[in-house]
Every structure is written in C-alpha cells, then in structure tokens.
Amino acid sequence: MKKVTTIVSIVLIVILMLMLFIPMLFKDQVAQIVKKEANKSLNAVLNFGSVGLNVFQSFPDLTLSVDNLCIINKEPFKGDTLLNASSFQATVDIWSVIKGKQIKIESVRLVNPKIYVHVLKDSSANYNITKETETKSDTSKEMNIALKKYSIEDAIITYNDETSDALIKIVGLNHKGSGDFSKNRFDLNTNTTISSLNYESMGITYLSDANLELNMDLDANLSQKKFTFEKNEFRINNLILKFDGYVAKPDSNISMDLTFESPRTDFKDVVSLIPSAYSKDFGSLKSSGKMILKGNAKGIYNKKMFPSFNVKLTVVNGFFQYPKLPTPVKDVNVDMVVNNPGGSPDATISDIKQLHFLIGSEPFDARLLLKTPKSNPYIDTQMKGRINLAQVKSVLPLQDVTKLEGLIQADFQAKGTLGDIKAKKFSNINASGTVSIYNFIYAGKKLSQELRISQALLVLNPQNFNLRNFNMTIGQSDLSASGSLNNLLGYVLNKGVLNGNLSLSSNFLDVNSLIGTTKQETKTQQNPNQTKAVELPDRIDFTMNSNFNKVVYQNLTLQNVHGVVTLRDKKLTMNPLSMNLLGGSLVASGYYFAPDKSNPQISFNLTISNFDISKTYESFITVKRFAPMAEYIKGNFDAKINMSSPLDKQMMPIWNSFNGQGTLNLANAQVSNFKPFEVIGNTLKINELKNPVLKNVTPSFKITNGRLYVNPFNYKVFNYDITLGGSSGIDRSMDYTMNLQIPAAGMQSQANKAINNLLKRNVNLVSTDKVNVKAFIKGKVNDPVVTTSVSDIVSQTTKSVTDQAKQQINQQLQKQKEQVQNKVQQQTDTLKNKLKKEAENKLKDIFKKKF
Numbered sequence: 004m005k006k007v008t009t010i011v012s013i014v015l016i017v018i019l020m021l022m023l024f025i026p027m028l029f030k031d032q033v034a035q036i037v038k039k040e041a042n043k044s045l046n047a048v049l050n051f052g053s054v055g056l057n058v059f060q061s062f063p064d065l066t067l068s069v070d071n072l073c074i075i076n077k078e079p080f081k082g083d084t085l086l087n088a089s090s091f092q093a094t095v096d097i098w099s100v101i102k103g104k105q106i107k108i109e110s111v112r113l114v115n116p117k118i119y120v121h122v123l124k125d126s127s128a129n130y131n132i133t134k135e136t137e138t139k140s141d142t143s144k145e146m147n148i149a150l151k152k153y154s155i156e157d158a159i160i161t162y163n164d165e166t167s168d169a170l171i172k173i174v175g176l177n178h179k180g181s182g183d184f185s186k187n188r189f190d191l192n193t194n195t196t197i198s199s200l201n202y203e204s205m206g207i208t209y210l211s212d213a214n215l216e217l218n219m220d221l222d223a224n225l226s227q228k229k230f231t232f233e234k235n236e237f238r239i240n241n242l243i244l245k246f247d248g249y250v251a252k253p254d255s256n257i258s259m260d261l262t263f264e265s266p267r268t269d270f271k272d273v274v275s276l277i278p279s280a281y282s283k284d285f286g287s288l289k290s291s292g293k294m295i296l297k298g299n300a301k302g303i304y305n306k307k308m309f310p311s312f313n314v315k316l317t318v319v320n321g322f323f324q325y326p327k328l329p330t331p332v333k334d335v336n337v338d339m340v341v342n343n344p345g346g347s348p349d350a351t352i353s354d355i356k357q358l359h360f361l362i363g364s365e366p367f368d369a370r371l372l373l374k375t376p377k378s379n380p381y382i383d384t385q386m387k388g389r390i391n392l393a394q395v396k397s398v399l400p401l402q403d404v405t406k407l408e409g410l411i412q413a414d415f416q417a418k419g420t421l422g423d424i425k426a427k428k429f430s431n432i433n434a435s436g437t438v439s440i441y442n443f444i445y446a447g448k449k450l451s452q453e454l455r456i457s458q459a460l461l462v463l464n465p466q467n468f469n470l471r472n473f474n475m476t477i478g479q480s481d482l483s484a485s486g487s488l489n490n491l492l493g494y495v496l497n498k499g500v501l502n503g504n505l506s507l508s509s510n511f512l513d514v515n516s517l518i519g520t521t522k523q524e525t526k527t528q529q530n531p532n533q534t535k536a537v538e539l540p541d542r543i544d545f546t547m548n549s550n551f552n553k554v555v556y557q558n559l560t561l562q563n564v565h566g567v568v569t570l571r572d573k574k575l576t577m578n579p580l581s582m583n584l585l586g587g588s589l590v591a592s593g594y595y596f597a598p599d600k601s602n603p604q605i606s607f608n609l610t611i612s613n614f615d616i617s618k619t620y621e622s623f624i625t626v627k628r629f630a631p632m633a634e635y636i637k638g639n640f641d642a643k644i645n646m647s648s649p650l651d652k653q654m655m656p657i658w659n660s661f662n663g664q665g666t667l668n669l670a671n672a673q674v675s676n677f678k679p680f681e682v683i684g685n686t687l688k689i690n691e692l693k694n695p696v697l698k699n700v701t702p703s704f705k706i707t708n709g710r711l712y713v714n715p716f717n718y719k720v721f722n723y724d725i726t727l728g729g730s731s732g733i734d735r736s737m738d739y740t741m742n743l744q745i746p747a748a749g750m751q752s753q754a755n756k757a758i759n760n761l762l763k764r765n766v767n768l769v770s771t772d773k774v775n776v777k778a779f780i781k782g783k784v785n786d787p788v789v790t791t792s793v794s795d796i797v798s799q800t801t802k803s804v805t806d807q808a809k810q811q812i813n814q815q816l817q818k819q820k821e822q823v824q825n826k827v828q829q830q831t832d833t834l835k836n837k838l839k840k841e842a843e844n845k846l847k848d849i850f851k852k853k854f
Contacts, residue, residue: 149185211278241275264297292321311345409443429465452478587613638672
C-alpha cells in the first residue's frame with residue numbers, strides 16, 4: 004500500500020509538473036499558432052508580445068498574461084489601430100479547465116488600452132473585424148464560461164463618427180465590475196470614472212475636459228437579457244443624475260422604460276457644464292437660482308422604431324460669479340423642452356422657448372424651434388443682443404486665454420424649411436438681420452500670435468448670407484475677405500453643402516503662423532519642409548479668388564500670388580495659381596486632396612521660369628531626394644513638370660509611390676565639385692570634364708515608383724561631345740552612362756597616357772577624327788564608382804593603329820611603284836632616244852646613197 008501511495012504521489016507530481024512547465028516550454032509555439040489562427044478569422048492584424056503563464060501569482064488558479072496586445076485595421080481603415088494595450092490578464096480556475104464543463108474565469112484585466120473607434124459615412128465601422136462565414140456554429144459545443152469580475156485601467160478611447168460629424172475623446176477611463184456571471188440572475192456592481200471627456204459635433208464643442216463618475220448597481224437577468232437600475236448615481240462635473248427603470252434586449256429589439264432627474268436644484272450644477280467653467284476655482288463659485296432637469300424614455304428601439312422621450316430643463320433667476328473675477332452673469336432664465344412622441348427620430352421637436360441672460364449690463368435674448376430635423380428641418384429662431392468679450396473674460400476663468408476683447412452684436416431672425424432654401428423658394432423664407440464683430444482681439448496659448456478682427460459684418464437675407472468688411476490680422480499677417488455664403492443653416496444642421504464665393508486679399512500672409520508653426524520652430528526642425536497633414540473640411544464648396552502680395556510658407560517667400568482656388572469634396576484645387584519665388588515665376592495647377600489626415604494626396608502641373616537652382620535645392624525636399632546633383636550647380640532653369648504622390652501624416656511624399664515627368668531647360672549652368680564628374684575627369688585626365696558649364700541643355704525625365712530616370716541628352720564641354728542618361732534613387736544611388744566623343748588629336752598627351760594606364764599597355768594613338776569613350780557611373784553621389792568601357796577603347800585604338808600601318812604600307816608601295824615607274828620611264832625614254840637616233844642615222848645613210 005505504501006508503494007502504491009508513493010507511485011500515485013509521484014504520478015501526481017509529474018502531472019502537476021507537466022501542467023506547470025509544458026505551457027511554459029511551448030508558449031512561443033502556442034502564441035504563434037494563436038496569432039495565425041486568429042488572423043485567419045479577422046479582417047485585421049492581431050499581434051502581441053510575450054505570453055506568460057503563472058500558477059503561483061494566484062495559486063491554485065492559473066494567470067494568463069499577454070503583453071503589448073495590438074489590433075491593426077485593414078482596408079478601408081488601413082492605418083487605424085483599433086486596440087493597443089500594454090497588458091491583458093486573465094485568471095482562470097485551473098481545475099475548471101481540466102474538467103472542461105465550465106471554465107471559471109476569476110478576473111479579467113485590461114491595462115492601459117488605447118482604443119480608436121472609427122465610423123465612416125456609409126456606417127461601416129472599424130470594430131467590425133470578424134470575417135463572415137457561411138458555416139453555422141454548433142451551439143451544443145459552445146464553451147461555457149463563468150466570469151466573476153473584470154476591470155479596465157487607465158484607458159484612452161477616441162470615437163470618430165463621420166455619420167454625425169461627432170468626435171468623442173475619453174482620457175483616464177477606469178472601469179470595474181463584479182458579479183457572478185455563472186448565474187442567470189445576479190447583482191452587477193460597477194464603478195466608472197473618467198478624468199477628461201471632450202465631445203464636439205459639427206465643429207461645436209459641447210463638453211471640454213468634463214469629469215465623470217458613475218456608480219451603478221444593476222439587477223442583471225441574463226435569461227431575459229434585462230438590466231434593472233437599483234442604486235445608481237451619475238455625475239458629470241457638478242451635475243448629478245439618478246436613473247430608474249430598466250433596459251432589456253430579449254431579441255433584436257431594445258426595450259426600455261427609464262426616468263431620470265437631478266436630485267439637486269442648484270443652478271450651479273448647470274453652470275459646471277459650460278466649457279472652461281468647471282475649473283479648480285469652481286468650488287468657490289457664488290451662485291443662486293433654481294434648476295429643474297428631468298426626463299424619460301419609453302418604448303422599443305430598432306432600425307424601424309424609435310422610443311418616445313422627453314427632456315426638460317428650466318432655470319429661474321440664475322446667477323453666478325467667480326470670487327476672483329469682477330463681472331457676474333445674472334438674470335439667467337431658460338425654458339427648454341426636447342420631446343419625441345415615438346416612432347421616428349424625425350418626430351423630435353427641440354424648443355428653446357427662452358434663453359435670457361445679462362453679462363454685466365448687456366442683455367442677450369434668443370429662442371429656437373427645430374422640427375423634422377432629419378427629413379426637412381424647419382427652423383424658427385431669433386437672436387438679439389450684444390456680448391462684450393472683455394466682460395466674458397472677466398466672467399469665466401479662461402486659463403488658456405491671455406487677452407480677449409471686442410464686441411459681438413446680433414439682431415436677426417430666420418424662419419423656414421431647408422427644403423425651401425434648396426428649392427430656392429425664397430418667398431417662403433423669412434430671414435433678415437445682421438451679425439457684426441468689432442475690434443475683436445484674441446491671444447492665448449493655442450495661438451502663437453495675437454489675432455485681431457477690426458470689423459466683420461454678416462448680412463442675412465432669404466437667398467444667402469453676405470460677408471462684408473472682413474479685415475483680420477494675425478501677428479504681422481493681414482487678410483481681407485468678402486463674398487456670399489449659401490445654405491449656412493443647412494450646413495449647421497448637417498444638411499447639404501455650404502456654398503460660397505469669396506474674394507481674399509492680403510499684403511502679407513505668414514502661413515506658418517496660421518498653421519501654428521513659428522519661425523523659430525521652422526529653424527529648429529530637423530526637416531524644415533515638414534509639417535502636419537491638414538484634413539480639409541467636408542460639405543464645403545468654396546470658390547476663392549486670391550490676390551496676395553507676399554506669402555511666407557515654411558522656408559519659402561512667395562510674391563504676387565494670384566489665381567482661383569476651389570475647395571470642394573475635401574479637395575483644394577488651383578485653377579491655376581501664379582506666383583513669383585526663388586528668383587523666377589511659377590504657374591501651378593492641380594490639387595491637394597485630404598479625405599482624412601492619414602491619406603492626403605497631391606497632383607500638380609508646374610510651369611517654372613528662371614528659378615535659381617541652388618535656392619530650389621535648398622527649398623524643396625523633392626529636389627534633394629531625386630536630384631542631389633542640383634546642390635553642385637549654379638545658375639537658373641526653366642521647367643515643365645507634372646507630378647503626383649500620396650503623402651504621409653507629416654505632409655511628406657511617400658517616396659516609393661511618387662510619380663512624375665517633365666523637361667528642364669538649362670541655358671547656362673556651372674557644375675562645381677560634383678564628385679562623379681571629378682572622378683571621370685581624373686580618370687581620363689581631362690580637366691574640362693570636372694567642372695563643366697552646361698549651355699542650352701534640355702534633359703527630359705520621369706519619376707516612377709520613387710526613382711528618377713533621365714532620358715539620354717546631349718551637351719558639349721570644350722570640344723567634347725557628351726551624351727548622358729540613366730537613373731538615381733532617393734537613397735542617392737546612381738546608375739548613369741556617359742558617352743564621350745573625344746577628338747583624338749587632343750588625346751595625344753595626357754588623355755593618351757590615361758588610356759595607356761587603363762589598358763596597362765603602351766598605345767600610341769595616331770591622328771583620327773574622334774575616339775568614343777563610355778563611362779559608367781554607379782555608387783552614391785558622395786562615393787561614386789566610375790568604370791570605362793576598355794574594350795571599346797582597345798578596338799578603336801587597334802583600328803587606329805591598323806589604319807596607320809596600312810597607310811604607311813600603302814605609302815611605301817606607292818613610293819616603290821613610283822620609283823619603278825620612273826626607272827621604267829627612264830629606260831623607255833633612253834631606248835626611245837637610242838632607237839630614234841639610230842633611225843635618224845639610217846635615214847641619213849639612205850639619202851646619201853641616193854642623192
């Protein structure tokens with residue numbers, strides 16, 4: 004029996020050791036399998052760092068930990084990171100895993116997650132990452148899991164909803180919950196805190212750095228999927244709300260019967276919701292007046308049905324003043340009701356019957372009635388009063404604002420439907436009045452220079468809003484504008500496109516100030532051409548006639564900027580735009596397209612006249628990347644270029660996707676200290692090749708997938724004819740071929756010696772017309788590798804020597820021939836003379852005998 008006990012003990016110890024160490028020994032292999040299988044079923048990329056298994060941390064439970072958990076989206080959300088968490092931990096009852104009937108999870112913990120939720124206009128969302136499968140799951144084999152408690156620690160959540168033009172940013176979210184999820188009905192206890200909540204929609208900020216806390220006890224009935232509020236308290240800044248009722252989802256419908264109200268009636272609680280009002284001095288705020296905030300929601304919510312709801316806010320004789328600030332806000336009266344009888348969101352009626360307050364001694368009154376907000380918004384609004392902005396700064400503790408002055412005066416009314424505005428049935432529209440700004444001054448931490456608007460007048464009529472007398476300065480920059488705006492109300496209500504025709508003019512405009520980059524920042528940046536991508540606004544159709552005398556952008560100074568610029572469908576188009584810069588002129592047409600900050604694009608056609616080459620190199624990163632030779636050239640050039648490229652988030656071209664083509668014209672350009680040319684000159688012992696002057700050179704080029712290809716072009720240096728062509732990369736690599744036609748007569752001395760050295764033999768060139776030399780330029784701009792085509796030189800040299808030998812032989816043969824011919828002629832002449840003399844003598848003898 005003792006042996007059996009010993010054996011059993013040993014077996015149990017071995018099993019326990021295997022359970023402890025097998026997962027640890029093979030955890031890397033298991034992790035790779037998990038990644039591979041998970042990514043098969045996801046339309047995203049799941050990745051994580053180290054995986055840990057620990058029994059001793061919560062013995063006898065098993066703790067699984069995963070570090071650096073990350074989920075990266077694919078198209079159409081490429082570049083978005085849905086989740087990035089420093090750690091994920093789950094503690095599991097190890098015996099429940101062994102038994103397999105029900106896995107008991109003691110706790111789940113997500114640490115420091117960064118979550119980004121993105122919903123496009125077509126309602127597609129980046130959190131829908133599971134791939135659709137045709138196979139139905141076998142519910143009989145589904146895993147039975149029981150959970151006791153969970154927590155999320157120090158989370159950052161961003162929610163970007165393009166369907167409603169809403170952006171929510173949550174920082175410092177901590178949430179924990181506990182309950183026995185193994186039971187069908189249990190008490191769920193939760194606590195949630197948020198250190199900072201920001202919410203904006205359609206460019207309007209509704210909450211700024213709001214502080215939230217929610218303590219909630221729910222009766223969770225999982226069998227009916229019903230959650231009933233028991234003890235709960237919701238606080239946002241100083242406003243507290245309590246809820247009663249339930250929310251249930253027994254099927255595809257969500258049913259609810261909820262009521263809420265603020266248990267306190269202090270007006271001070273409503274003040275805390277004003278952006279910038281809930282500051283560290285809020286506790287000492289003086290306040291009086293009564294507030295009632297309550298509401299209810301009841302009914303079914305699904306794709307076709309909408310619950311009824313009612314929200315009522317009443318403020319009577321409100322008053323508040325910060326002790327350290329001199330100006331109170333008093334006589335605040337608000338009567339607002341938002342209700343819907345149910346059935347459709349379009350049945351919602353928002354009625355601000357009264358909004359009245361006094362800042363100092365200046366009264367302000369407004370009312371607004373909004374009906375059928377989705378189908379055909381009907382608006383009946385009126386606003387009258389003026390606001391002295393200097394008093395606003397003495398009312399609220401605007402921490403980021405150092406200076407605020409000016410007068411805003413409004414006196415207008417508008418009544419009608421958006422449908423009548425679109426149909427141009429202006430007789431059905433009642434709109435009149437003005438909104439004006441005088442002597443506006445703003446200075447603060449979010450703006451590097453002081454902003455001033457000396458005057459601006461917006462005139463309302465049924466057809467449109469007219470902008471008149473708009474004059475602004477920011478720092479040393481100035482801007483004047485006038486024009487008309489159409490469909491402003493529809494644009495504010497997220498309906499339709501805001502149309503406009505504007506005339507813009509400026510004597511001096513420092514764009515760096517407008518985009519928040521100071522001159523000092525530009526100097527200290529590692530790359531002065533780098534800035535942040537700008538996302539262009541949606542639903543804007545502006546035509547802008549521009550006339551700027553001087554514009555400073557990054558490290559460029561532009562003068563006499565004239566042209567038409569249109570902003571439409573998130574695309575800024577030049578049609579065209581002309582300007583003077585870099586000692587010459589530029590005419591540009593094309594566009595900058597920015598559907599969002601992560602995917603900007605450019606496409607431009609450029610006509611350049613008389614640009615300074617050195618200044619162009621220093622000013623444009625594109626030239627530095629593709630044409631590093633420009634650093635070593637002095638002179639001016641003309642060009643016609645078209646180019647296109649996607650940009651990254653810092654407005655830098657994505658070089659491997661950069662494409663373009665064009666033609667340059669260099670009338671007179673001096674190349675100096677360009678190392679590849681120096682190496683060629685030294686190799687061939689021709690000094691004129693080292694620092695050539697290029698005259699009337701017209702190279703053409705193309706850029707494909709981030710590499711520059713120069714078509715072969717001809718130029719002349721001294722009395723050498725040269726053809727150069729090839730390619731260079733953004734890594735400053737080169738692959739060029741240079742063909743040189745060198746007069747042989749000019750190579751009799753130093754060039755001849757250089758070729759002797761190349762061939763490692765003595766070749767005495769004779770006088771021929773020209774010798775062709777081919778040089779191959781590779782390597783990097785600062786470390787070139789130059790080789791020459793030796794075989795061509797040998798063949799040309801051999802041919803030259805052979806031709807010379809043939810010529811000498813022919814000359815000798817000709818000389819010998821002439822000598823032989825002369826000798827034969829002499830002998831012939833001698834023989835002829837002899838024969839002639841003999842003939843004459845014989846004739847004399849004959850005549851003597853006869854006569």
